[in-house]
Each structure stands twice: as structure tokens, then as C-alpha cells.
Amino acid sequence: MYIFPESPIPIYPLELSSEWKNLKSDFESGKEQRRQVWSFPKRSVKLEFKPLQQTEIDTLWNFFQARKGSLEPFWFFRPTKDKNGDWHSYTGEYVGRGDGATTIFELPSKDTQGVELITNGDFETGATSPWAFYVNTGVGAAATFTAQASSPYEGIYRGLATITNGGPVPSDIQIFQIDKSITAGKKQYIKFAAKGGGPRTIDIRIRKQASPWTDYTEEGIQTINLIDAWQVFDIEWTANITATDAKLQFDIGGSVVAFACDIISWWEEGASSPLTVYENGIKKNYTFSQGSGDAGVDRVTFDVAPANGSVITADLTGQLRLRSRFSNDQMSQELFEHVLYSTGIELTEVRV
Numbered sequence: 001m002y003i004f005p006e007s008p009i010p011i012y013p014l015e016l017s018s019e020w021k022n023l024k025s026d027f028e029s030g031k032e033q034r035r036q037v038w039s040f041p042k043r044s045v046k047l048e049f050k051p052l053q054q055t056e057i058d059t060l061w062n063f064f065q066a067r068k069g070s071l072e073p074f075w076f077f078r079p080t081k082d083k084n085g086d087w088h089s090y091t092g093e094y095v096g097r098g099d100g101a102t103t104i105f106e107l108p109s110k111d112t113q114g115v116e117l118i119t120n121g122d123f124e125t126g127a128t129s130p131w132a133f134y135v136n137t138g139v140g141a142a143a144t145f146t147a148q149a150s151s152p153y154e155g156i157y158r159g160l161a162t163i164t165n166g167g168p169v170p171s172d173i174q175i176f177q178i179d180k181s182i183t184a185g186k187k188q189y190i191k192f193a194a195k196g197g198g199p200r201t202i203d204i205r206i207r208k209q210a211s212p213w214t215d216y217t218e219e220g221i222q223t224i225n226l227i228d229a230w231q232v233f234d235i236e237w238t239a240n241i242t243a244t245d246a247k248l249q250f251d252i253g254g255s256v257v258a259f260a261c262d263i264i265s266w267w268e269e270g271a272s273s274p275l276t277v278y279e280n281g282i283k284k285n286y287t288f289s290q291g292s293g294d295a296g297v298d299r300v301t302f303d304v305a306p307a308n309g310s311v312i313t314a315d316l317t318g319q320l321r322l323r324s325r326f327s328n329d330q331m332s333q334e335l336f337e338h339v340l341y342s343t344g345i346e347l348t349e350v351r352v
Helices: 054-066 333-342
Strands: 015-019 022-026 032-036 042-047 074-077 094-097 104-106 132-135 142-148 158-165 173-182 187-196 200-208 222-226 231-238 243-251 259-268 277-279 286-289 299-302 311-314 321-326 345-351
Touching: 054 333, 094 104, 132 142, 158 173, 173 259, 187 200, 187 222, 222 231, 243 259, 277 299
Parallel strands: none
Antiparallel strands: 015 042, 022 032, 042 345, 074 321, 094 311, 104 299, 132 173, 142 158, 158 259, 173 243, 187 231, 187 259, 200 222, 200 243, 277 311, 286 299, 321 345
């Protein structure tokens, strides 16, 4: 995911506004019913800039063009105030700058928590490992599963299963990861983006990774409807056993319609959402080491040393991130510069 602002840092404080969507129903009895439609408010952020050099204007314009106006989302880092009332931009959340050799970086955070159970859930390694791929060739099923740098939900890569024979049932083709630990009675939170090459269904479950393949949740198998467009799914299960051999399994057989997936995440109740670490705005794999909670104690260890000069940032506890889009996508460069100095750039939040 790309980051805004890149440069320069805007004047703070920002002009912020929020909008909620709720439904109200009136009954003849005089009673009324209210229902919340949006889980989060729609937020707008307006940024005004100091006088800029032409190179700085070009940087902003090029970012606007690269996102194709309001088409593509990006992360906007909202600044926060410290205990002294001073404003800080996202630069205060840097983990560090890569030098091509260092793999361990301290986190400028406090009480960072959360352990991601899935490895390479966004396929940004450019490969599918450690995802396992099962095809029941005994019933004629045939398929391939690869990481492709083509139309991902986020980042550069997505996982793509191309299916020539889906077999009779969904479990004839599977994508899964094993050796996960769960705790009886704890909620299991699964989040992922997926799309089909057309309308289709898939099954997803948490189960024992070996025979007798017992489901490890009270709710059991979940069936998901896909379309030919990215959708983000959030699933909650309750573990009915404490185990160290749990398996997250996507059953994608029973159809020849392709299956694409991205940003697959799994964590257990009792921990915060997993820490996400970026190298130049792209999520990277790492090992998290939690310390006592004091600043600079928690650490991340990268699988591969970040490149020299790369900027490493992290989603840290208490820092609000807005996944934003530009509110206007039809500005010429002349109009863009006029808006920049007269009203500022306006961003509309898509998801928190």
C-alpha cells in the first residue's frame, strides 16, 4: 500500500469531518427502530500546504496521477499529539531506514501486541510458500496455484488458483497452512480479500491438520460467495479445543472458475490486530519480539534485510491510519495547483 503524504509534510492541525450512516424506522405504535449501517464514520481530511517549490508540487501531482485520481486507495498517516500537545507526523512512527544488511529494528512504540498466525498472507514474497496446495488428481481435479504480480488487492502480488478441472466437491482442491496453535473458547479472527473469475462459492474452515480432520470451531465450515471483483471478508469462529495442529483451509474445488486471494490474516482473541510492517509502503514478512512495553524494547526481525535507503514503518498501537482516496479525480495540473493553494487537498477515508 502506498503512503501519503510523501513530501512535504502538511501544516497541522488538519481540518477533519465525520459522517455516519444510520437508518430510522417509525412504526404506527409510535415506536421507532434505529440501525447502524456503517461500522465506521466516513471521514474527510483537508490538508493545506505552505508555499512549495516546483519539485514539491510535482511530487504531489505525480502521486495523484499514480493513484489515478480517486481510483486507487493509499494509506494516509494522520498525525497525533503527544502529552505536551505537540503535533507529530507519521515520521515519528518509523522503525528505521534500511542499509541492505541490518535485519533487526527496534520499534518506537509502547505496548505493541498481536501475533499473526499466517505467514506470507499477502504473497509479497513473490511465491506461495508456506501455503500448501492440494489437488485430488484421483477424481480428475487439475489446477495450479501461483503468486502473480497482476491486479492484487494490495501491494504487488496476489495468490491465484487457475482451475481446469475442479473435481466433484470443493475439498478436491485446497489451499492451506498448518501447525497453528489455538485455545478452547477463544475467538478466531480471519480476514482476507478474495475474488472469483466469475460468480462462485468457496468453503473455509479451521480443522485438525491430519486424519480424522476434525473441525476445531463451534461454527464449522463457512461458505463464501465470490464475484469477479475484490471483496474483503471478516469471519469469527470460536475454538472448541486447545490444539497445536490447527489448519486454516480454503476449499476451492467443485468449479473451474479461478480463485484469487490476498491479505490473508488470522489471529486469536486476547491479542490486538497483528502488527503490520512496511518497507517503502509494501508489507514485509518479519518475526516479532515483544519486550516489556517501553519504547524501543519491542523489535522486528526481517526475513530479508531491507534495501539501502528504504523507509521502514509499522502500524503501532494507538496510531490511527486512514485508507484514503482523493475526493476529486478530474483535475488538470493547473487546477490541482490552484486547489492546492486555495482550499488544500481533500481526502476521503475508505476504511479504518
